[in-house]
Amino acid sequence: MRVMAAAPLTAKIVGLATVFVTSGVVHLVRPQVFEPIVPRSLPARRELVYASGVAEIVCATGLLVPATRSAAGWGSATLLVGVLPANVQMSVSAYRRMRRRPEDRRRQLTFAGTLVRLPLQWPLIRVALSATGR
Structure with a gap:
């Protein structure tokens, strides 16, 4: 079996780890913020948020350690793809709230922010895959 050398620790990988740690801590401290974006078809919303x-904190830690960076890169990419439906749900929910009060500037900005966030998943996935060393 051939062992691959760890991908170098880049500023982008450190940035992704920082995003994961920050988000992971918020998931644990304020789970109610994320529960509404868990797709309704999934059970046990709070447990999924936790x-x-x-998972975000584990991925972040793994990305920073050379011996686990490759596996953490694969796990991070998988996690980012896995949470994409929640990000889509966030946009759908923000759109529905905005439609109820279309003159509300805050709701307009919130909806716009959720739309801007969606395509940002792809560069994050690319960074995660760069950590795999392949």
């Missing part, structure tokens, strides 16, 4: 928060 699990995703722990």
